[in-house]
Amino acid sequence: MQAGRIAVPSIEAGGINGQRSGHFGHCDVFTLVDVEGGEVKQVTTIPNQSHVQGGCMVPVNLLADHQVDALIVGGIGMRPLMGFKQAGIDVYYDVARQEIKPVVEDLIAGKLPLITENQVCGGGSGDCTGH
Amino acid sequence: MLKILLVSPDKGSLSEMASAWAESGDVDLMWAKSGKMALGIASDIAIDLVVTDERLGDMTGLEFAGKLLAVNPMINCASVNHLPPEAFHEASEGLGLLAQLPVHPGKEHAEGLLQRLKYIKNLTAGVKGDIT
Numbered sequence: 001m002q003a004g005r006i007a008v009p010s011i012e013a014g015g016i017n018g019q020r021s022g023h024f025g026h027c028d029v030f031t032l033v034d035v036e037g038g039e040v041k042q043v044t045t046i047p048n049q050s051h052v053q054g055g056c057m058v059p060v061n062l063l064a065d066h067q068v069d070a071l072i073v074g075g076i077g078m079r080p081l082m083g084f085k086q087a088g089i090d091v092y093y094d095v096a097r098q099e100i101k102p103v104v105e106d107l108i109a110g111k112l113p114l115i116t117e118n119q120v121c122g123g124g125s126g127d128c129t130g131h
Numbered sequence: 132m133l134k135i136l137l138v139s140p141d142k143g144s145l146s147e148m149a150s151a152w153a154e155s156g157d158v159d160l161m162w163a164k165s166g167k168m169a170l171g172i173a174s175d176i177a178i179d180l181v182v183t184d185e186r187l188g189d190m191t192g193l194e195f196a197g198k199l200l201a202v203n204p205m206i207n208c209a210s211v212n213h214l215p216p217e218a219f220h221e222a223s224e225g226l227g228l229l230a231q232l233p234v235h236p237g238k239e240h241a242e243g244l245l246q247r248l249k250y251i252k253n254l255t256a257g258v259k260g261d262i263t
Contacts, residue, residue: 049254054229054247057205058254078197079227082204121225
């Protein structure tokens with residue numbers, strides 16, 4: 001990625017040296033990383049909204065409102081994934097690492113894969129660690 | 132005015148909910164007899180909520196909810212289902228359903244669902260978190 005805004009669901013205060021949240025809908029904050037010229041230019045955070053049953057589209061709208069281009073998740077349901085696709089936000093997948101910085105660096109370097117539909121939570125996919 | 136689409140081959144199974152919403156005055160109700168018909172309506176009209184029966188003739192309510200995501204993931208969906216809550220959660224995980232409804236849902240379910248729908252629509256439309 002040469003330029004754009006990356007969102008990472010995070011626990012507690014978030015930030016580039018913070019820890020990721022396992023499931024985007026239940027995170028405390030979203031860490032937002034602005035990239036210019038293939039480098040991190042600015043890191044900010046926004047609080048997540050309250051998570052209620054059926055409220056999967058709330059964070060989709062929140063991140064779309066904040067002009068996010070890419071999201072890195074460790075777990076996500078099909079409905080919000082489809083919502084992000086509709087909003088034009090690319091969803092990347094890394095289930096292994098808890099730290100924010102290395103997955104952001106990998107995304108910028110083009111080393112992080114886009115999530116596939118068989119990696120979403122539910123339907124017996126088995127890859128979700130967020131619940 | 133909220134647009135709600137009720138999907139069932141048997142209108143009687145959702146009639147109590149429909150009556151309650153009709154009385155409320157702020158709901159525009161539509162009906163579809165099958166999942167395929169409902170998907171066609173959902174692709175053409177901006178629906179706020181779809182309520183499905185457990186079986187729709189051509190597909191189950193949960194199968195419909197999955198297909199609805201491909202049509203428009205922004206549409207909220209609730210489904211009648213007889214499964215125990217934990218089994219329903221497992222079966223519907225990731226579909227983002229607004230609620231599981233009992234067989235022959237009544238006025239109280241209609242009111243509760245409408246309240247939850249309005250709450251979520253407010254959350255979705257409203258708050259823009261502060262950047263720090």
